[in-house]
Amino acid sequence: MRLSAHDLVCVRGDRLVFADLDFHVDTGELLAIRGPNGAGKTSLLRSIAGLVQLAAGRIELADADPELTVAEQAHYLGHRDALKPSLSVAENLAFWARYLGSGGTQPAEALEAVGLASLAALPAGYLSAGQRRRLSVARLLAAYRPIWLLDEPTSTLDAAAQARLADIMRRHLAGGGLILAATHGQLGLDGTRELILGEAP
Amino acid sequence: MDALAALLVRDMRLAVRVGGGALVGVLFFLIVVTIVPLGVGPDLALLARIGPAILWIGALLASLLALDRLLAADHDDGSLDLILTGRAPLELAVAVKALAHWVTTSLPLVIAAPALGLFLNLEPGAIGAVALTLLVGTPALTFIGLIGAALAVALRRGGLLLPVLVLPLTIPILIFGVAASNAAIVGPVPFGPPFAILGALTLLSLVVGPYAAAAALRHGLE
Numbered sequence: 001m002r003l004s005a006h007d008l009v010c011v012r013g014d015r016l017v018f019a020d021l022d023f024h025v026d027t028g029e030l031l032a033i034r035g036p037n038g039a040g041k042t043s044l045l046r047s048i049a050g051l052v053q054l055a056a057g058r059i060e061l062a063d064a065d066p067e068l069t070v071a072e073q074a075h076y077l078g079h080r081d082a083l084k085p086s087l088s089v090a091e092n093l094a095f096w097a098r099y100l101g102s103g104g105t106q107p108a109e110a111l112e113a114v115g116l117a118s119l120a121a122l123p124a125g126y127l128s129a130g131q132r133r134r135l136s137v138a139r140l141l142a143a144y145r146p147i148w149l150l151d152e153p154t155s156t157l158d159a160a161a162q163a164r165l166a167d168i169m170r171r172h173l174a175g176g177g178l179i180l181a182a183t184h185g186q187l188g189l190d191g192t193r194e195l196i197l198g199e200a201p
Numbered sequence: 202m203d204a205l206a207a208l209l210v211r212d213m214r215l216a217v218r219v220g221g222g223a224l225v226g227v228l229f230f231l232i233v234v235t236i237v238p239l240g241v242g243p244d245l246a247l248l249a250r251i252g253p254a255i256l257w258i259g260a261l262l263a264s265l266l267a268l269d270r271l272l273a274a275d276h277d278d279g280s281l282d283l284i285l286t287g288r289a290p291l292e293l294a295v296a297v298k299a300l301a302h303w304v305t306t307s308l309p310l311v312i313a314a315p316a317l318g319l320f321l322n323l324e325p326g327a328i329g330a331v332a333l334t335l336l337v338g339t340p341a342l343t344f345i346g347l348i349g350a351a352l353a354v355a356l357r358r359g360g361l362l363l364p365v366l367v368l369p370l371t372i373p374i375l376i377f378g379v380a381a382s383n384a385a386i387v388g389p390v391p392f393g394p395p396f397a398i399l400g401a402l403t404l405l406s407l408v409v410g411p412y413a414a415a416a417a418l419r420h421g422l423e
Contacts, residue, residue, distance in 0.1 A: 051282050053422055071286045080279025086218035087211070098207035099287055 001027045001063045001146060003178060008057035010043050017043050023195050025178045032194045033182040039198025041182035045149040049076040074147035081136045085125025089116060089135060092124050097142035110141040129156040137165060150181040204289045205297045212301035226263040226306045227313050233259040234317045245322045252321035253331045253382035257375055260310045260335055264342045265364050267306045271350040296411035299347040307339040330385035334399060338378040341403040344410030345370050351414035355421025374402055
């Protein structure tokens with residue numbers, strides 16, 4: 001599988017965010033997207049997920065299920081965590097697992113993997129910011145999709161949870177997935193390629 | 202199909218949990234219907250004559266009440282982003298959300314209407330006619346409201362814009378709903394024609410609503 005982008009141009013309001021952006025990501029690769037605030041990291045991830053319309057350019061996916069669009073094969077992990085405070089941790093996860101696709105690990109195992117198994121019955125409204133983020137990560141495991149689009153995945157996570165996330169990402173890459181992650185910090189994975197936004201060419 | 206069933210169950214569960222507001226609509230309906238006799242006075246004949254219209258206007262206002270959160274809640278917490286990346290067509294997803302909304306907010310109004318009809322001195326036959334027209338007509342209110350809810354999200358204007366957008370579009374539903382009820386109670390027009398038109402309006406809104414709402418959401422992509 002190869003995700004490639006050609007000549008992407010993104011305009012928000014009247015401001016040109018980025019232009020003529022080319023990159024590609026292959027199976028088993030992690031592309032770290034870096035750049036200052038406002039450089040378009042989130043816009044790039046959202047445009048791949050089909051949530052932002054690009055002014056120009058095209059995104060292609062080779063060697064993948066031709067029946068599905070790129071967005072339908074991608075997980076988007078954004079700043080807003082899509083959790084309902086009145087549903088329990090397990091109910092939130094089970095819903096997204098059923099809605100977003102099948103073939104992932106069992107929700108209970110996904111909760112185990114992010115260390116939330118003991119809180120499964122707790123309403124999500126009582127979770128801390130870091131726990132909410134971990135629950136979002138569990139969603140990536142509970143519904144299998146090969147492309148992960150992660151926006152600041154390590155924000156609000158403590159050191160142990162960051163190590164656990166690195167482990168989860170490593171396993172996803174080894175299992176035939178690919179990851180694009182916008183980040184300011186270190187993701188803790190070797191062999192990471194980087195895409196720098198917001199600098200003069 | 203499984204994804205849509207999951208969405209239906211989730212939305213209905215959210216509506217009946219704390220803060221979901223499913224019963225607030227019924228309470229509001231009760232208050233509106235109770236206030237009218239206090240305003241117009243204890244003239245039983247007058248109340249019986251305007252009763253169907255009061256029940257319909259009360260149901261219309263009550264069904265608007267929770268419409269604001271139909272899509273805005275999912276937009277605010279990022280759920281709408283994930284629903285957009287789902288494999289189910291967006292038209293069906295918003296239709297399922299509207300269905301869950303109707304079951305949890307409008308169906309209780311239909312069930313409460315006969316009891317409130319007694320407050321307004323309606324005959325049993327009249328109560329049956331109003332309840333039947335509400336059962337057939339309220340899905341149209343929800344699915345027209347769905348368009349308004351999607352526009353409010355796409356235009357990033359919440360709350361107050363919604364009733365102003367939606368109420369004018371619901372006037373035909375109100376006219377034919379009340380006309381059918383009155384036809385059943387006082388005649389001389391037969392019940393059939395206005396009721397059939399009401400049914401047709403509902404069927405039309407069931408088709409147009411989800412397409413228009415999905416188009417509004419797609420257009421409003423940031």
